[in-house]
Amino acid sequence: MKSITVNASKTYLVEVGKGLLPTVGARIAQLLPPPRKIMLVSDDTVASLYAKAVLTSLQEAGYTVFSFVFPHGEASKNTDTLIDLWNTMAEKGLSRSDIAVALGGGVVGDITGFAAATYLRGIACYQIPTTLLAMVDSSVGGKTAVDLPHGKNLCGAFSQPIGVLCDTDVLKTLPDDIYADGCAEVIKYGYLGDPTLLSWLENSFESDSARVIARCIADKRDLVQEDEHDNGNRQLLNLGHTGGHAVERLSNFTISHGSAVAIGMLLAAKAAVARGICPPNVPLHMEQTLRRYRLPTVCPYTAEQLAEAALSDKKRRGDRITLILPTDLGKSALFPVLTNDLASLFAAGGAPQ
Numbered sequence: 001m002k003s004i005t006v007n008a009s010k011t012y013l014v015e016v017g018k019g020l021l022p023t024v025g026a027r028i029a030q031l032l033p034p035p036r037k038i039m040l041v042s043d044d045t046v047a048s049l050y051a052k053a054v055l056t057s058l059q060e061a062g063y064t065v066f067s068f069v070f071p072h073g074e075a076s077k078n079t080d081t082l083i084d085l086w087n088t089m090a091e092k093g094l095s096r097s098d099i100a101v102a103l104g105g106g107v108v109g110d111i112t113g114f115a116a117a118t119y120l121r122g123i124a125c126y127q128i129p130t131t132l133l134a135m136v137d138s139s140v141g142g143k144t145a146v147d148l149p150h151g152k153n154l155c156g157a158f159s160q161p162i163g164v165l166c167d168t169d170v171l172k173t174l175p176d177d178i179y180a181d182g183c184a185e186v187i188k189y190g191y192l193g194d195p196t197l198l199s200w201l202e203n204s205f206e207s208d209s210a211r212v213i214a215r216c217i218a219d220k221r222d223l224v225q226e227d228e229h230d231n232g233n234r235q236l237l238n239l240g241h242t243g244g245h246a247v248e249r250l251s252n253f254t255i256s257h258g259s260a261v262a263i264g265m266l267l268a269a270k271a272a273v274a275r276g277i278c279p280p281n282v283p284l285h286m287e288q289t290l291r292r293y294r295l296p297t298v299c300p301y302t303a304e305q306l307a308e309a310a311l312s313d314k315k316r317r318g319d320r321i322t323l324i325l326p327t328d329l330g331k332s333a334l335f336p337v338l339t340n341d342l343a344s345l346f347a348a349g350g351a352p353q
């Protein structure tokens with residue numbers, strides 16, 4: 001098993017390994033010992049696969065456990081589900097000393113984290129991510145949120161979990177497309193700042209996923225510790241996301257987040273070469289890596305379409321947006337640019353005109 005310590009406004013452990021689900025009760029008991037109430041939150045797909053093992057472990061450790069299950073998918077990450085969850089916590093009499101446990105992908109993790117951050121002005125939240133994306137990204141770092149009709153993650157809070165448990169065995173039941181989405185985020189860590197990870201990714205990591213997942217988490221930990229509230233280098237985690245979000249929106253979300261980020265990363269790398277800040281081997285290397293993990297590399301939208309869609313990006317500040325551009329293999333930097341320049345940058349990145 002691998003352990004990563006995150007020292008942010010809270011200090012907590014992220015544990016990664018095989019066969020960890022049945023140990024969750026004992027692990028939480030070391031942090032906040034029973035008797036206490038736990039609200040176990042999951043979506044219907046994940047609950048049918050893994051809730052029993054987690055519930056049994058929590059009960060055997062001495063907790064009183066209640067369950068809240070909602071339909072899987074991004075459409076559930078809304079204020080209706082949040083209010084149902086708050087009400088269920090109140091109905092079951094959860095107090096300040098009780099705990100919310102998120103068992104699922106990023107949707108479950110984000111909504112549970114936000115409910116826990118706000119119920120009674122904050123109760124503890126423990127994360128058990130079950131997708132590759134949630135293990136390497138959303139469960140760590142304390143960003144919690146729900147979507148509003150106006151856009152994704154528009155309402156949320158920074159609130160660090162008390163612990164994170166990644167049982168890599170659960171990745172075996174992930175559909176291929178959801179696994180590939182996670183691979184795009186793993187690859188992102190390599191190009192934003194980890195050349196060693198890039199060398200590891202030359203071979204499939206499925207048989208030794210804990211090593212790669214722990215490496216990504218350690219990379220994210222370093223950025224979160226430096227810039228917990230996302231005003232500086234934490235934004236490096238957005239590599240590929242300005243173009244990616246534009247692609248997602250233009251496709252009406254029929255192109256998955258991971259596929260869109262893959263396209264966005266390559267646009268960024270090619271634009272960086274065109275602007276003379278990155279050597280040309282970087283996009284070539286990136287294209288090969290993305291293909292190896294069966295991710296798309298061709299942008300189906302024009303530079304003008306992308307620029308217009310990027311204007312509604314949360315990262316925009318007035319007439320500027322901070323782009324993350326690769327500057328070498330395994331190195332990237334923040335570049336504030338004028339929104340008026342976006343179309344020419346996307347065109348330089350190879351988007352059709």
Ligand code: NAD
Binds near residue numbers: 077
């Ligand atoms: P998700 O939570 O919707 O999970 C994807 C699908 O996989 C769901 O249908 C789920 O039921 C299913 N699933 C989950 N685990 C499974 C398993 N082990 N076996 C079989 N099926 C399983 O999506 P996601 O990709 O995990 O997360 C995306 C969300 O994460 C978005 O809402 C995004 O905004 C958020 N996010 C948050 C952060 C953050 O820092 N908080 C970072 C990145 C993404």
Ligand code: GLY
Binds near residue numbers: 234238
């Ligand atoms: N997923 C981006 C962040 O946590 O900052």
